[in-house]
Amino acid sequence: MDAFDEDHLTVEDLKARYIRGGLGDSVVKRRLEDVLQALLAPIRDRRCALARDPGYVLQVVKRGTARAREITETTLRDVRAALGLFALN
Numbered sequence: 001m002d003a004f005d006e007d008h009l010t011v012e013d014l015k016a017r018y019i020r021g022g023l024g025d026s027v028v029k030r031r032l033e034d035v036l037q038a039l040l041a042p043i044r045d046r047r048c049a050l051a052r053d054p055g056y057v058l059q060v061v062k063r064g065t066a067r068a069r070e071i072t073e074t075t076l077r078d079v080r081a082a083l084g085l086f087a088l089n
Contacts, residue, residue, distance in 0.1 A: 001028070005035045 001011045014031060017023040050057055080086060 001032055004039060
């Protein structure tokens with residue numbers, strides 16, 4: 001709860017009640033689930049929006065792949081040069 005719930009006063013109250021024995025696991029778990037669901041809602045919404053536009057997703061993947069390839073080729077060239085290796089083409 002400390003990591004996800006921004007309402008620190010409520011978390012401290014829940015902890016105190018739990019330690020005293022006046023609060024069951026199910027209440028704490030329900031609170032944590034509510035907090036996590038709220039935290040994940042924008043992520044789920046964004047995923048749904050992206051799912052409606054597969055062309056855009058494919059475009060992003062292709063751009064990312066091309067960029068990663070450029071970086072990899074540059075890194076490999078630098079490593080080969082540093083080690084005195086050469087590529088057989």
